[in-house]
Amino acid sequence: MDAAEFRKRGKEMVDYVADYLEKIEKRQVFPDVEPGYLRPLIADCAPQDPESFEDVFKDIEKIIMPGVTHWHSPYFFAYFPAACSFPALLADMLCGGIGCVGFSWAASPACTELETVMLDWLGKMVNLPEEFLAGKDGQGGGVIQGSASEATLIALLAARTKTIKQVQSEKPELTEAEIMGRLVAYASDQAHSSVERAALIGAVKIKSVPSDETFSVCGSALKKVLDEDKAAGLIPFFFCATLGTTPCCSFDKLLELGPICNKENIWMHIDAAYAGSAFICPEFRHLLNGVEFADSFNFNPHKWLLVNFDCSAMWVKKRSDLIGAFKLEPLYLQHHHQESGLVTDYRHWQIPLGRRFRSLKLWFVLRMYGVKGLQEHIRKHIRLSHQFEHLVLQDERFEICAEVVLGLVCFRLKGSNELNEALLKSINDAKKIHLVPCHLREKFVLRFAICSRTVESTHIKFAWQHISQLATDLLKTWGQNHHQQ
Amino acid sequence: MDAAEFRKRGKEMVDYVADYLEKIEKRQVFPDVEPGYLRPLIADCAPQDPESFEDVFKDIEKIIMPGVTHWHSPYFFAYFPAACSFPALLADMLCGGIGCVGFSWAASPACTELETVMLDWLGKMVNLPEEFLAGKDGQGGGVIQGSASEATLIALLAARTKTIKQVQSEKPELTEAEIMGRLVAYASDQAHSSVERAALIGAVKIKSVPSDETFSVCGSALKKVLDEDKAAGLIPFFFCATLGTTPCCSFDKLLELGPICNKENIWMHIDAAYAGSAFICPEFRHLLNGVEFADSFNFNPHKWLLVNFDCSAMWVKKRSDLIGAFKLEPLYLQHHHQESGLVTDYRHWQIPLGRRFRSLKLWFVLRMYGVKGLQEHIRKHIRLSHQFEHLVLQDERFEICAEVVLGLVCFRLKGSNELNEALLKSINDAKKIHLVPCHLREKFVLRFAICSRTVESTHIKFAWQHISQLATDLLKTWGQNHHQQ
Numbered sequence: 017m018d019a020a021e022f023r024k025r026g027k028e029m030v031d032y033v034a035d036y037l038e039k040i041e042k043r044q045v046f047p048d049v050e051p052g053y054l055r056p057l058i059a060d061c062a063p064q065d066p067e068s069f070e071d072v073f074k075d076i077e078k079i080i081m082p083g084v085t086h087w088h089s090p091y092f093f094a095y096f097p098a099a100c101s102f103p104a105l106l107a108d109m110l111c112g113g114i115g116c117v118g119f120s121w122a123a124s125p126a127c128t129e130l131e132t133v134m135l136d137w138l139g140k141m142v143n144l145p146e147e148f149l150a151g152k153d154g155q156g157g158g159v160i161q162g163s164a165s166e167a168t169l170i171a172l173l174a175a176r177t178k179t180i181k182q183v184q185s186e187k188p189e190l191t192e193a194e195i196m197g198r199l200v201a202y203a204s205d206q207a208h209s210s211v212e213r214a215a216l217i218g219a220v221k222i223k224s225v226p227s228d229e230t231f232s233v234c235g236s237a238l239k240k241v242l243d244e245d246k247a248a249g250l251i252p253f254f255f256c257a258t259l260g261t262t263p264c265c266s267f268d269k270l271l272e273l274g275p276i277c278n279k280e281n282i283w284m285h286i287d288a289a290y291a292g293s294a295f296i297c298p299e300f301r302h303l304l305n306g307v308e309f310a311d312s313f314n315f316n317p318h319k320w321l322l323v324n325f326d327c328s329a330m331w332v333k334k335r336s337d338l339i340g341a342f343k344l345e346p347l348y349l350q351h352h353h354q355e356s357g358l359v360t361d362y363r364h365w366q367i368p369l370g371r372r373f374r375s376l377k378l379w380f381v382l383r384m385y386g387v388k389g390l391q392e393h394i395r396k397h398i399r400l401s402h403q404f405e406h407l408v409l410q411d412e413r414f415e416i417c418a419e420v421v422l423g424l425v426c427f428r429l430k431g432s433n434e435l436n437e438a439l440l441k442s443i444n445d446a447k448k449i450h451l452v453p454c455h456l457r458e459k460f461v462l463r464f465a466i467c468s469r470t471v472e473s474t475h476i477k478f479a480w481q482h483i484s485q486l487a488t489d490l491l492k493t494w495g496q497n498h499h500q501q
Numbered sequence: 502m503d504a505a506e507f508r509k510r511g512k513e514m515v516d517y518v519a520d521y522l523e524k525i526e527k528r529q530v531f532p533d534v535e536p537g538y539l540r541p542l543i544a545d546c547a548p549q550d551p552e553s554f555e556d557v558f559k560d561i562e563k564i565i566m567p568g569v570t571h572w573h574s575p576y577f578f579a580y581f582p583a584a585c586s587f588p589a590l591l592a593d594m595l596c597g598g599i600g601c602v603g604f605s606w607a608a609s610p611a612c613t614e615l616e617t618v619m620l621d622w623l624g625k626m627v628n629l630p631e632e633f634l635a636g637k638d639g640q641g642g643g644v645i646q647g648s649a650s651e652a653t654l655i656a657l658l659a660a661r662t663k664t665i666k667q668v669q670s671e672k673p674e675l676t677e678a679e680i681m682g683r684l685v686a687y688a689s690d691q692a693h694s695s696v697e698r699a700a701l702i703g704a705v706k707i708k709s710v711p712s713d714e715t716f717s718v719c720g721s722a723l724k725k726v727l728d729e730d731k732a733a734g735l736i737p738f739f740f741c742a743t744l745g746t747t748p749c750c751s752f753d754k755l756l757e758l759g760p761i762c763n764k765e766n767i768w769m770h771i772d773a774a775y776a777g778s779a780f781i782c783p784e785f786r787h788l789l790n791g792v793e794f795a796d797s798f799n800f801n802p803h804k805w806l807l808v809n810f811d812c813s814a815m816w817v818k819k820r821s822d823l824i825g826a827f828k829l830e831p832l833y834l835q836h837h838h839q840e841s842g843l844v845t846d847y848r849h850w851q852i853p854l855g856r857r858f859r860s861l862k863l864w865f866v867l868r869m870y871g872v873k874g875l876q877e878h879i880r881k882h883i884r885l886s887h888q889f890e891h892l893v894l895q896d897e898r899f900e901i902c903a904e905v906v907l908g909l910v911c912f913r914l915k916g917s918n919e920l921n922e923a924l925l926k927s928i929n930d931a932k933k934i935h936l937v938p939c940h941l942r943e944k945f946v947l948r949f950a951i952c953s954r955t956v957e958s959t960h961i962k963f964a965w966q967h968i969s970q971l972a973t974d975l976l977k978t979w980g981q982n983h984h985q986q
Contacts, residue, residue, distance in 0.1 A: 017869055019519045022587035026515030029591050033598030034504045034511070047610055051844045054614035055637070062622040066871040069591075072864070076595065080861075083611030087601045095608070098855075100600040102507035106514050106554075110561065112593045112809050113518030115585040116572045123580070125532055126568030129539035137547045152540070162647060163853035173702055193682030196704055210854055213827060217658060217852070219681055219704045318855075324597050325857055342698060359536045367702070367852055368648035369695055370583075370803075372810055376565075379557070384502055386551040 017069065025069050032076070033105065037088060040470075045091040046450045049083045090471040091449045093479065096262070096290045097397075097423070097467040101322035107380035108324060111373040118371045119363040128360050131160055131375035137382060138317070138329055142295040145308045148331040150360075158331040159365040160374045164289035165210035166367055167314035167330040170338065172201060172214045172254050175283030175311070177341040179253040182281075196220065200245055201254040204233040204268055206261040208287065214256075221250070231264050231418060231456065233257070235272030242280060254283045257310070259303060260291025263454035263463070264418035264426045267291070267303055274309020286313045289328070293320035294398070294422050297391050303421070311337070320397070320423070321390060322469065323377045339364040397423040397466040400476050404464055407480040413487060417456050423466040426456065429487060433460035435494060442486045449479045502554065510554050517561070518590065522573060526955075530576040531935045534568045575956040576934040578964065581747070581775045582882075582908070582952040586807035592865035593809060596858040603856045604848040613845050616645055616860035622867060623802070623814055627780040630793045633816040635845075643816040644850040645859045649774035650695035651852055652799035652815040655823065657686060657699045657739050660768030660796070662826040664738040667766075681705065685730055686739040689718040689753055691746040693772065699741075706735070716749050716903060716941065718742070720757025727765060739768045742795070744788060745776025748939035748948070749903035749911045752776070752788055759794020771798045774813070778805035779883070779907050782876050788906070796822070805882070805908070806875060807954065808862045824849040882908040882951040885961050889949055892965040898972060902941050908951035911941065914972060918945035920979060927971045934964045 017025070057079045087098045118127030132150045135158025139149050150157030161167045176199060183195050196219060203211040205224040215222035225233045225241055242252050255277050257268040270286070277284040286307060292315020294300040307313055314330040317323040332338055342364050363369050385393070405420045408427045417426040428436045440453050440462055454461050464479070502510070542564045572583045603612030617635045620643025624634050635642030646652045661684065668680050681704060688696040690709040700707035710718045710726055727737050740762050742753040755771070762769040771792060777800020779785040792798055799815040802808040817823055827849050848854050870878070890905045893912045902911040913921045925938050925947055939946050949964070 017587040019523045019587070022590070023515060023519045025587070025591055026519070026594070027512045029594045030508060030511030030515060033594060034508045036598055038504045049610050051606060051610070052614070052637075054611060055618055058615075058618055061625045062867040062872050064872045066874050067868045069588075069869065072588075072868050080599075080611045080615065083609070083614060084599055085601060085607065085609040087599075087609070095602070098600055098602045100597075102502040102504070102510070103554075103557075105507070105594070105597045106510055108597045109511070109514045109518060109590070109594060112585075112590045113521055114565075114569055114572075115583055115809055116570055117580070117583045117810060121536060122570065124568070124570040124572070125534050125536070126539060126565045129537070129568060130543075130565065133540055133543055140546045152537075163855045165854045166852060169852065176704075191682065193678055196681065197676065197678030216827070217702065219661075219677075324600055325602055325855055326853075342701070367651060367654065368811075369650045370648045370810055382547040383552045383557050384554060386548045388549050389551050 021069070028073070037100070040086055040089050041091070043081075043086050043089065044447050045086050045089040046444065046447045047083050047085060048447070054079065054083060085450070088468050088470070090468040090475040091479065092467050093464050094450045094452045094467070096319050096465055098325055099318050099320065099322045100324055100469060101381060101385070103380040103384040104322060104324040104377045107376040111376050114373055116373055118373060119369050120361040121359040124373070127371075127373045127375070128362055130373075130379060131362065132157060132360055134375045134378040134382070135159065135329060135331065138378065139331055141387060142292065142304060142315075143301055144313065144331060147333045148313065155335060156331060156333045157335050157360070158329055159362055160371075160378075161314070161328040161330050161366060162326045162368070163328050164208070164287055164314055164316055165213065167312070167328055168211055168256055168285060168287055169214040169217060170330070170366065171256075171283065171285035171312040171314075171332075172218050172220070174332075174337045174341040175254040175285075176218055176220060178283065178337055179251065183251060195251065198249065198251045199253050200250045201256070202238065202241065202252065203256040204258055204261065206231050206263055206266055207256060207258050208262050208289070211256045211287070220253075227266065231261060231266035233268040233273065235269060235276055238273055238276055242276070252280060252282050254285065256285045256287055259286060259288035260422060262290070264456055264461070265291065265422055265424040266418060267421070270304075270306025270309065274306045278309050283312070284310045286310045288313070288315040290316065290319050291422055292329075293317060294394050296321075296387060297394055300394075300422070317378065317381075320394065321381070322385060322393060323381045327374050327377055335365070393469065397471075400466045400471060400473065401425050401464075403473060403476050404466075404480060407476070411484060413491070417459065417461045425464040426454065426461045427464065428459065428461050429491075433458075435490070436460045436462065438494065439483075439487055439490055442490055443483060446482070446486065448482055506554070513558070522585070525571055525574050526576070528566075528571050528574065529932050530571050530574040531929065531932045532568050532570060533932070539564065539568060570935070573953050573955070575953045575960040576964065577952050578949050579935045579937045579952070581804050581950055583810055584803050584805065584807045585809055585954060586866060586870075588865040588869040589807060589809040589862045592861040596861050599858055601858055603858060604854050605846040606844040609858070612856075612858045612860070613847055615858075615864060616847065617642060617845055619860040619863040619867070620644065620814060620816065623863065624816055626872060627777065627789060627800075628786055629798065629816060632818045633798065640820060641816060641818045642820050642845070643814055644847055645863075646799070646813040646815050646851060647811045647853070648813050649693070649772055649799055649801055650698065652797070652813055653696055653741055653770060653772055654699040654702060655815070655851065656741075656768065656770035656797040656799075656817075657703050657705070659817075659822045659826040660739040660770075661703055661705060663768065663822055664736065668736060680736065683734065683736045684738050685735045686741070687723065687726065687737065688741040689743050689746065691716050691748055691751055692741060692743050693747050693774070696741045696772070705738075712751065716746060716751035718753040718758065720754060720761055723758055723761055727761070737765060737767050739770065741770045741772055744771060744773035745907060747775070749941055749946070750776065750907055750909040751903060752906070755789075755791025755794065759791045763794050768797070769795045771795045773798065773800040775801065775804050776907055777814075778802060779879050781806075781872060782879055785907070802863065802866075805879065806866070807870060807878060808866050812859050812862055820850070878954070882956075885951045885956060885958065886910050886949075888958060888961050889951075889965060892961070896969060898976070902944065902946045910949040911939065911946045912949060913944065913946050914976075918943075920975070921945045921947065923979065924968075924972055924975055927975055928968060931967070931971065933967055
């Protein structure tokens with residue numbers, strides 16, 4: 017395919033994507049296919065000779081779309097939102113075209129420098145303390161990671177290196193393996209599984225801190241486990257606070273936890289993967305109070321800020337802590353500017369070496385929506401979640417299971433877990449909308465997350481009527497079955 | 502921006518990208534900017550109100566392009582190639598439009614299933630042993646990682662978990678920390694820095710195995726360090742063999758190393774990040790002989806197989822080894838198909854949780870080029886590297902520093918390292934072409950890598966004439982300076 021054909025096919029693809037997103041509502045949100053559906057539809061091996069674009073293109077509807085879960089359908093209420101916007105799509109086209117690999121400043125200065133400035137823009141939008149910004153000569157700064165999981169892992173590894181060095185300087189008789197054996201990381205019992213995974217990868221112990229009745233970790237809970245562990249000779253070194261937990265969007269109490277971490281010399285990382293985008297609205301910024309105590313902070317514009325995946329924003333107060341954990345300098349990656357102090361080599365900030373020009377997406381989205389446009393998007397989603405909450409509350413058969421703060425509603429039928437499992441199954445089997453569940457303590461709970469950029473009040477009403485009707489049908493049969501038993 | 506405007510702007514962006522790539526030769530390959538150039542050109546913070554697409558668009562040439570290193574210029578000979586092709590760009594547009602996050606089968610079945618089948622296609626193209634393929638019910642299979650660094654890390658972590666379990670079952674008196682303290686990973690002294698980094702992250706020792714005079718690790722070298730370490734009570738558990746090292750594209754001797762690793766119960770991972778793409782040509786496939794002894798194998802189609810970054814292909818013989826290292830199952834990620842055996846949940850195969858629909862790029866590229874088209878691309882690059890090699894060999898002032906096997910030529914002026922550093926500086930300061938150096942033993946060496954998809958014989962001739970002229974100029978002054986001293 018030459019440039020001339022790309023011009024033609026690229027424009028067809030633009031129209032296809034525009035059509036797909038404009039008419040996505042008409043597609044069934046969750047696919048009908050069974051595991052293994054795709055292999056029989058496709059050749060056994062790659063063709064020897066080139067096929068035409070037309071041949072490939074027609075297979076999109078034939079082979080791919082029947083197996084797609086439509087994350088941008090206004091009937092998709094599962095997981096958390098995955099961002100998708102036209103400005104971000106345009107930026108990604110440009111990113112692909114430039115096709116640079118930005119592991120060092122010299123590998124493409126614009127790629128590095130735009131990222132630093134965009135993370136400053138974004139940091140200012142959520143009113144991060146100055147220390148987290150790169151500015152012209154700050155010690156902190158931001159970086160785009162691929163996912164919140166990576167940000168958590170990077171923070172944990174930086175904390176591990178820092179603590180090992182500290183302990184070794186105080187107790188030179190301890191070997192690194194001995195110190196490692198005593199390190200403990202902490203996170204809420206509501207924290208995302210990626211925190212446990214980070215500890216697994218980093219080969220350190222991790223303990224759950226019990227959350228309170230609002231599913232939040234408070235200071236006293238953390239203090240209790242820290243005291244016990246220190247008494248047992250362990251070395252607490254890392255606490256991952258969550259703002260907006262995955263099960264129910266609860267918030268750990270930073271203002272209580274931060275001072276404890278600071279006093280105990282524990283790295284506090286804040287994972288606000290989903291909730292962080294809401295902090296661009298002044299009325300929700302208070303949820304981030306206490307960030308001033310943190311060492312690192314992360315949220316995902318690719319979830320809720322209309323920047324297509326992947327764009328996970330991470331800031332640290334001291335970039336030297338990150339770089340200290342990873343820096344290795346083979347000659348083929350050195351360049352003559354790198355000692356100037358003005359230069360950032362982002363490869364030292366992340367797990368992979370290579371990186372795409374992802375800051376273009378932030379640049380396009382922040383400029384073409386403006387702060388106000390993005391605030392509007394966040395506020396609409398939160399309005400819609402409260403609309404759904406009110407509908408649930410008006411139906412006495414149901415209960416709300418956690419405070420609705422942002423765009424997630426946790427609800428269930430009053431009754432057994434089995435009943436709610438059956439309700440979820442009937443919802444997802446009908447495939448008119450799509451939800452996923454969670455556990456809150458012993459309860460099986462349905463999560464209703466406002467996801468799509470184009471979801472409106474009418475979709476919420478439809479979803480509720482549908483759920484309500486399925487509940488009615490279910491309760492009818494359920495009662496009979498129960499009676500027969 | 503609504504869909505109607507996206508249709509318009511998307512088509513403008515397609516033309517911009519096509520223009521950029523068609524005329525890239527006219528742009529200076531390496532930018533003139535100094536560190537910190539971008540910040541003064543850009544506002545201090547994000548705009549409150551939306552800006553127009555035109556405003557953003559005109560800043561691409563004004564702010565971004567002056568700071569871009571043009572990786573796809575036919576005058577770019579630095580690092581290794583970064584793939585870029587029109588079919589891959591089209592697939593990425595589709596990937597962005599669908600915008601699904603494929604962490605589990607249910608999150609988008611097509612995203613998972615196409616990946617499994619595409620990795621089978623690709624595995625067959627390089628003639629991987631059947632055990633590495635997923636097939637319909639194999640124990641192995643492939644996955645797309647973001648980078649070779651991640652593949653190495655994942656392999657090392659899987660090996661770590663496997664070894665710890667084994668050792669614990671044999672010697673239950675040892676704690677995990679004690680075992681960890683004895684584990685040792687190995688790689689060539691020519692291996693990429695990401696291997697050392699993986700060991701750093703995984704908190705295990707790593708040792709360099711001395712390469713021979715061809716910069717390859719042979720069996721006896723590995724055996725020697727293994728014997729020493731076992732005698733010292735250490736536990737060798739992981740060897741990363743490199744096919745196509747970054748400094749000079751040398752190849753570790755798999756046929757000697759593999760049987761040793763198998764006998765010693767050491768996980769052998771093969772990092773063929775750059776070289777792997779060449780194995781689709783039967784005449785280069787012998788370089789992969791011995792892969793049958795490996796536990797995992799990785800190469801980067803995003804380097805040399807015309808699939809835009811990121812697409813790093815990794816295969817394992819036993820998927821259960823990977824999954825065993827990472828599997829955590831929160832309820833919100835469970836789905837009712839997952840126990841069926843037919844289903845792959847790729848989140849257990851990688852560091853991040855989220856993932857884009859990257860297999861679309863493989864599907865588009867493999868079909869629209871066909872195996873023959875891709876072979877042609879590889880063969881052209883290798884022909885051009887030999888052309889450059891011959892030009893160097895005809896000039897008695899220069900020497901070739903390592904065998905030219907694929908698309909990389911390592912060369913230098915006969916003389917001191919300072920002289921060669923000065924030559925490289927004059928080349929890169931002139932900015933007509935762009936190269937990076939490496940060290941081979943004590944020698945400072947220039948790397949000439951064939952990179953661009955559109956590079957032709959004329960560019961090679963131009964590059965050589967340019968280098969040769971700069972060498973002449975340099976030697977003139979150098980002689981005088983040397984004489985004066």
